[in-house]
Amino acid sequence: MELTRRQTFTNWPIPSVVNPDQLAASGFFHLRLKDHVQCVFCQGIVGFWETGDIPDVEHRRHFPKCPFVTRAHATGNVPIPSPDATGVEGTGGQMAFPHLNTANTRLATFTHWPQEDVGVSGEELAWAGFFSTGLADWVQCFHCSGGLFAWRRGDDPLRDHARYYPFCPYRLLGMGLAQESVKEALKRRVEVKGVLCRSVTEALDYRAKKEG
Template identity: 35%
Template sequence: MGSTAREPEPRGERRFHQLSSLQLESVRRRTFASWPSASVDPDALARDGFFYMGEKDHVRCVFCGCHIGAWTPNDHVRTDHARYSPECSFVAGSLTGNIPRTPRTHDDDAGRLYAFLDDYHDSRLAHGRPRTRGRYQSDAVPLPSAEQPALSEFARKDTRRRTFSGWPKGAGAGADPLAEAGFIYTGVGDWVQCFQCSGGIHTWRHGDDPWADHAHFYPYCPFVREHLEQRGGESGVGEDLAPSPPPASSVPSRPEELSPEETELLLHHPIAQRLLSKGFDHRLVKEALKQKVETSGLMCSSLNEALEIIFDYEDSINESLSEKST
């Protein structure tokens, strides 16, 4: 296969709240912490839309789903990407929600926008909460054990276990322990989410304890709390699963509401530029995209999604005006 082992990299932030965060190059890059091949640069792979699947040297494109592996030293990432998936929107240069990593000293408007979106996502992830069925579930505030599960259809271990049919063979944690600890498999890489709190974890390494990581990243998940209470009465239970505060973060906290300057910056995104070129009102585009970013922490993934958001936002304004006039 033409590859040799690499030294493992720091995993960084392993939490996720939604799969769409793979739109960010920085998030894709974190999935390569256990990348085993020296044949191709993981920076180049993440830059070209790929994330690591957690098995051998297999990667997948976020934008087209193209799956490539068995890399050799003579391979070129973009050339192979275009060969195997010539219709990929990212390869073709079409509009996508990709957020490239940019130098923090970037002085053009697009560079400042991408740096802001990257920082905004990191802050939301470090200090925010997964959204579950239209409401917030906090990983920083105790919740009652009777809280409705985010994914109640997976409350039983056997239903969770069935989601792992395609679990990567080389993943660092086993399907049974993950299902036992409340996780379901998302079908993407080695990304799993808790049925109760919706909190997600990825980039597992051999030796990781799913219960310990679940308790570490989402210590107030009711499912984790119930497990800890049950284990507390058993002999031989150590402190490895004791509830602890969410992991300390070097990412500064910031308001979720965008400032006027940040909102104006959204108009420099290529999707926003296309909407403006089609004649959409400047303020309508700006406010609709502001609402999208504040709600999800991310920009639109495509022009079609942006159009839906614009029309929905416009409809909500018209409905509000109609209610006030009656």
């Protein structure tokens, strides 16, 4: 997810040389090691940036076969929404990674999961809809493709999934909510108020008040 990648650039050391927004949009996240960044899709690493370097160009030059660069198949990337977008995230019915739609298939991706360092088990993450990307502790939801990382002992994958991706269809189904009802409520909120609801509950409450 582009927004998640952008958050890794909090202490980016050379914003005047290369824009961190452009790096995140090009598939990179900051390794927190000088100016070294890594692509979440091909795991390629680029560093020693110079004035005039363009992230997209450098990405293609160093890693021409990267799926994000070639767009050869769906990567699961979720771009940062534009200012005029409705921001309806995860309300579509189509799964981002249908081949990982069972807990067992997702659990199989955690073979080399660093559980002792992370503090959260692969079983918990798989049950919450996540699969391991194979890159450190970065996981993604098989349905909405939302990504999370920097896990700490005591974190609750189900709770964090709902917190960061409240309108993910997988989470909504787990809560027993009708996807179309929530989608409609969110759209109405955006159209009338110009802002997103902060939670599923807020969206449904708003819809009830409007119809009452």
